[in-house]
Amino acid sequence: MPTTTAPMVVESSSAAAPTLSFELRLLLLMALLALLSGSVRVANGEYISHHYQHNFTCVDWKRAPEAAVGNCTRYGRYGALRCYGGINNLPAIPEQKVRRLEEIVFCGWPERAFNPLTDLQPFPKIRSLTIEYSELREFVLDFPEMFYLQSINISWTNLSQINARTFKRVHALRVVDLRWNKLVQLDGPLLLPRYFEKLYLAENPWNCTRNFKWLLIPEKGEMVADRDEIICTDKKYKERHMLTVMNYKVMLRTECQSHADLQNCTCTMHHIIPKTHIPLYTINCSNLQFHAMPNYIPANTTTIYLNDNQITDVLPLRNNPTYRHVVDVHLDNNRIESIDVLEGGYWFEHFRLLSLRGNELQKMPVYALDNALDDNPNANLLLLSGNPWQCTCIFTMRFREILMKYIEIMRDAGNITCNYKHISPLRRANVLAITREDVCKPEEEPKIYPLDLLNGVLAFLIVLILSKLAYDYYHYKNYGRVPWIVMKLP
Numbered sequence: 001m002p003t004t005t006a007p008m009v010v011e012s013s014s015a016a017a018p019t020l021s022f023e024l025r026l027l028l029l030m031a032l033l034a035l036l037s038g039s040v041r042v043a044n045g046e047y048i049s050h051h052y053q054h055n056f057t058c059v060d061w062k063r064a065p066e067a068a069v070g071n072c073t074r075y076g077r078y079g080a081l082r083c084y085g086g087i088n089n090l091p092a093i094p095e096q097k098v099r100r101l102e103e104i105v106f107c108g109w110p111e112r113a114f115n116p117l118t119d120l121q122p123f124p125k126i127r128s129l130t131i132e133y134s135e136l137r138e139f140v141l142d143f144p145e146m147f148y149l150q151s152i153n154i155s156w157t158n159l160s161q162i163n164a165r166t167f168k169r170v171h172a173l174r175v176v177d178l179r180w181n182k183l184v185q186l187d188g189p190l191l192l193p194r195y196f197e198k199l200y201l202a203e204n205p206w207n208c209t210r211n212f213k214w215l216l217i218p219e220k221g222e223m224v225a226d227r228d229e230i231i232c233t234d235k236k237y238k239e240r241h242m243l244t245v246m247n248y249k250v251m252l253r254t255e256c257q258s259h260a261d262l263q264n265c266t267c268t269m270h271h272i273i274p275k276t277h278i279p280l281y282t283i284n285c286s287n288l289q290f291h292a293m294p295n296y297i298p299a300n301t302t303t304i305y306l307n308d309n310q311i312t313d314v315l316p317l318r319n320n321p322t323y324r325h326v327v328d329v330h331l332d333n334n335r336i337e338s339i340d341v342l343e344g345g346y347w348f349e350h351f352r353l354l355s356l357r358g359n360e361l362q363k364m365p366v367y368a369l370d371n372a373l374d375d376n377p378n379a380n381l382l383l384l385s386g387n388p389w390q391c392t393c394i395f396t397m398r399f400r401e402i403l404m405k406y407i408e409i410m411r412d413a414g415n416i417t418c419n420y421k422h423i424s425p426l427r428r429a430n431v432l433a434i435t436r437e438d439v440c441k442p443e444e445e446p447k448i449y450p451l452d453l454l455n456g457v458l459a460f461l462i463v464l465i466l467s468k469l470a471y472d473y474y475h476y477k478n479y480g481r482v483p484w485i486v487m488k489l490p
């Protein structure tokens with residue numbers, strides 16, 4: 001690199017001071033060399049930008065007189081160029097001088113698009129490019145093959161997307177700073193040239209719902225010098241660190257892949273609790289022909305979907321400790337015939353959601369449900385419609401009572417129906433609309449029958465006694481005869 005700078009310095013100094021005496025020119029040359037060797041230091045491989053050294057910033061670029069017309073100014077002894085809101089006077093600068101420029105700063109690049117191919121074409125020797133406070137939204141093309149450019153700094157622009165290959169052909173590139181822009185997502189790790197060192201990405205409105213797992217892969221993620229400082233801004237992970245989010249995503253993926261039961265399930269993180277940073281996971285094993293609930297559920301899972309399977313047993317909810325904190329369980333359209341086993345267990349008194357629509361439930365211990373819901377302040381939703389509940393006097397009347405008591409939790413109560421078992425064709429009734437007469441009479445008929453018989457007999461006996469009384473009275477009145485039983489009395 002120094003070999004390329006040295007002749008240029010000689011040229012430019014000779015061009016800048018043609019009338020000076022030889023000694024003075026020599027002195028100037030030495031001073032310039034000293035200055036440049038300090039500013040354009042390549043020994044350790046990193047280019048120290050001029051505008052840094054000159055303490056130059058774009059912050060107040062609009063106040064510069066050139067900003068009104070979009071002019072550029074050369075500085076740093078003409079190795080550098082800064083342009084305010086445009087490059088309108090570039091044609092007025094001799095082309096050979098432009099071609100030698102090493103450092104370009106665009107304050108307020110006036111367009112939404114930046115085309116590296118054409119916009120950088122006048123500067124073949126450029127080593128450092130800075131674009132700040134700009135409407136820039138995108139690079140219309142990737143950077144072309146470039147051999148000197150080492151540092152790119154784009155800040156305070158509206159840059160919102162960047163192609164993975166954008167910088168791939170900038171062979172000498174070492175540092176890219178993209179902080180303070182509007183970047184939302186990357187489609188993957190940026191493809192960067194061989195000797196690349198540091199990429200800065202913080203202070204952008206990153207959407208961590210997107211995939212940034214590559215940040216955790218050492219050789220790809222370590223290039224992102226500030227990866228610890230990247231904060232998410234999407235709704236789901238707002239204010240969480242991107243690395244934390246990606247760490248949990250990878251952990252969850254590993255957990256789900258390493259348990260055979262869960263291999264075909266979809267495992268997602270749906271939230272990270274603020275402050276404590278506890279992740280919350282959802283596992284979706286719907287429609288996978290499962291015959292049983294999975295034996296293992298990753299820690300921090302709160303929701304599981306097991307809809308549309310062939311599960312018959314809910315015992316794991318009671319027995320398997322991995323379900324302890326799975327508060328939302330969806331078991332719609334399975335083959336569950338009974339939830340009696342849940343009675344009195346920890347899970348039944350702590351769940352938040354249990355959906356059992358479309359199963360084969362006929363009866364359940366209603367008192368147990370009552371107790372569980374009574375003791376469970378978290379219970380929010382319990383769905384039981386679409387089951388062949390039995391219409392029997394005792395069960396159905398109790399069931400209806402519970403439905404009404406917990407109607408806010410059992411929100412599909414209006415759709416819960418029961419079947420009359422002994423009546424064909426099968427008759428269905430809406431449990432909430434059922435009355436005692438509907439359900440109790442036909443069922444209780446056989447039990448009532450002997451009583452009725454007894455009543456009949458008793459009534460018959462009463463009539464018999466009364467008529468005997470009348471007969472005796474008649475005989476006594478007319479013939480003075482008392483019934484023989486009176487004679488026998490002592």
Ligand SMILES: *[C@@H]1O[C@H](CO)[C@@H](O)[C@H](O)[C@H]1NC(C)=O
Binds near residue numbers: 065066067071089092
């Ligand atoms: C802009 O550049 C043109 C051409 O070099 C020059 O004539 C003009 O004075 C400059 N204007 C400002 C405000 O610097």
Ligand SMILES: *[C@@H]1O[C@H](CO)[C@@H](O)[C@H](O)[C@H]1NC(C)=O
Binds near residue numbers: 133134135136156158
């Ligand atoms: C970026 O875009 C927003 C609106 O889309 C605009 O208000 C803002 O001025 C732009 N920023 C810059 C630096 O041009």
Ligand SMILES: *[C@@H]1O[C@H](CO)[C@@H](O)[C@H](O)[C@H]1NC(C)=O
Binds near residue numbers: 057153155175
């Ligand atoms: C890029 O520019 C910004 C704003 O001027 C500055 O804060 C930052 O340090 C620069 N980055 C590098 C790597 O020099």
Ligand SMILES: *[C@@H]1O[C@H](CO)[C@@H](O)[C@H](O)[C@H]1NC(C)=O
Binds near residue numbers: 207208209210235
């Ligand atoms: C983030 O990405 C997700 C998934 O692509 C998308 O649904 C969501 O709308 C995005 N959010 C923002 C704020 O861009």
Ligand SMILES: *[C@@H]1O[C@H](CO)[C@@H](O)[C@H](O)[C@H]1NC(C)=O
Binds near residue numbers: 262264288
């Ligand atoms: C997952 O799906 C594959 C292909 O459909 C199947 O062969 C395998 O048995 C499934 N694994 C489980 C645990 O269901």
Ligand SMILES: *[C@@H]1O[C@H](CO)[C@@H](O)[C@H](O)[C@H]1NC(C)=O
Binds near residue numbers: 278
């Ligand atoms: C569950 O959350 C805790 C933080 O509360 C974390 O330490 C642990 O690694 C998480 N486990 C899984 C499997 O994500």
Ligand SMILES: *[C@@H]1O[C@H](CO)[C@@H](O)[C@H](O)[C@H]1NC(C)=O
Binds near residue numbers: 284285286287305
């Ligand atoms: C769960 O997976 C099933 C089948 O893949 C899908 O139809 C359903 O929408 C998923 N449910 C949720 C809540 O993601």
Ligand SMILES: *[C@@H]1O[C@H](CO)[C@@H](O)[C@H](O)[C@H]1NC(C)=O
Binds near residue numbers: 385412
């Ligand atoms: C009841 O069932 C009907 C038809 O299946 C459905 O449209 C409605 O949303 C259900 N209502 C409740 C509260 O589940």
